[in-house]
Amino acid sequence: METLILATLFLVGSHVVPGLPGMRSSLIEALGRRMFLAVYSIVSLAALVLLVWSYRTADAGTWLYLPSVEARTLAVLAMPVALFLLVGRLTTPAGSPEPVGIYRITAVPGSLSVLLWTLLHLAVLGGTRQVIVFAGMAAIALFSLVRNWQAASPARRRAGILPFSGMIRGREKLVWNEIGWGRLLLALAVWAALLLLHPVVIGPDPLAYLL
Template sequence: MGGWGEFIAAGLLFLASHAIPSMPQLKSGFVRVLGRRGWTLSFALLSTVLFFWLIFAAGRAPYVELWPQTAWARWLVNIAMPVAILLGSFGVAAPNPFAFEGRAMGFDPSRPGIAGLTRQPLLWAILIWSGAHLIANGDLAHVILFGGSGLFTLMGMRMIEARKRRLRGAEEWRRLVAHTGLVPGTALISGRWRPRGLPAALRLAIALAIWAALYHLHPVVIGVSPRP
């Protein structure tokens, strides 16, 4: 299977897999069989595999140019990616009860950490990644891939925020988010949050390693050099 057929199949399976968490009975069945940790790891692995398949399928789809690639757009990707990687590295497993990649334990509303910059760091990382790549890749398959990914991320952000607010209740939600922001930097600009202490050296090192790996492996894995 190849061409548009593979791309459509990969996209449909990716979307179908992400419908599972919104089906309580189906999800609870998986949790019963796999355990909560097993379900989380299995879903993360499935999502990753399907997402990479979707990326590769987009590269194999027929090339239909909507706008040409430009040097400045490739520079934009190279500037945006370190920002996205930093957000993801500081967001995963950080004390942050608002995001699916965070953990509730250890969160202090008066010192919210990464949630002070944004309550959804990983989703913003994905949005920055997809937005920058959308501008740089003007063929139809990649416009669908990156545009759809960005739209999917925005919808997911809205759904997560609404669900967390509903579960916490209005008063508790206001207390928890007092020194945080959804859009990156809004709490900093408004003065509701100030970073305290030095950035975690381990997370910075992880971000640097991920960026270096992605930059150097991009031509091998994706088949396209990220250099402008």
Template sequence: MTGLVAAIVCFILTHAIPAYKPLRAQLIRALGKAMYLTLYSLMSVAVVIWLAVAYSGAPYVEIWQFGPWARWLPLLVMPFACILLVGGLAQPNPLSLSLADASKFDPDSPGIVAITRHPVIWAIGLWAISHLPVNGDGAALMMFSLLLLLGLTGPKSLDGKRRARLGDDVWISLSATTSNVPLLAWFKGKARLRGIGFVPLAGGLGLYTLLILLHERVIGLSPLP
């Protein structure tokens, strides 16, 4: 369990220290922006791998027993998490994490961003909160609590960074038809859910099906009740 605690501490530090602007600016001046981003990316990947290995090797220490109802929670929540994850990575989004070209983002047709401007981070949060009740051991509690913390605090941190990068006027214009909290902009009449696209829905449900099929083989436990 000590290894998992150490990995969690390093994970938090790798996200907290760069958020301290004077230190980040000093590192960029010393290393150059390209080298800083490269080294930080490599370090982040290494820490995530360490976290996964430490979690898989942590001893099982039961804290609570879950009832049959708990198995239904991830089954019902994960389809939405998968849709947000696939849509968030596949569609342009200058306001948050995405693998697509941010310059192609259209605020009048924002796609998955109409649901939330941080779909990838909310996908992680939904994954974490849906898996907490069904994993009643100490290692899972630490791991999923960390991911839930990331899901809850990440959007605010990213909002600040993207707003500083884009400028107030551009950020306000691009975010006018979306919200941090999923569906809040839709409830307020600022967003339309039409045009989310085929890729998020088909890709997300396909990913969900794949996770169901591989869960027992990879994790060792069936996700089905």
């Protein structure tokens, strides 16, 4: 279990350290952009491989808590929100300082989607190994969220962090044609595919808790 903890900390560090204020620019200046990206990619991949290996070789450990049926049901039903934010982020250009599409709903859709994904999994996975890994992923997502929020333009910050919070406060408005039904349907399709493939690829069947 100690190896898994160290591997998780290594993964967190490989994402957090290059994102610290001034660290990325200093590394790029010292190594050059291409070399920095190459080293960063190698270290990130090595951290991920080490995490997977240490997870598989670690003892199952004890259950730190027993997730309730309600928590499992909520995780299944709330997952489309995380997928909708992710689809919106991946299909919406992020270069404009003015909020467009998903950025009217939240200023940080990508990192918020990953954070929500990790928290939903933490709610339903109480094993020691699982909690260690997903807690590390949640830390990475939270760091990314804070960094992206700080880097967001004042116009984008009008949307706030929580979905629709800027609209509730009257600082932003929903322009649905900037999002479109296609992105929503794609998110639902990905959700359905994940539910069907989850017991085949990963193991547990999330649908079992909806019956």
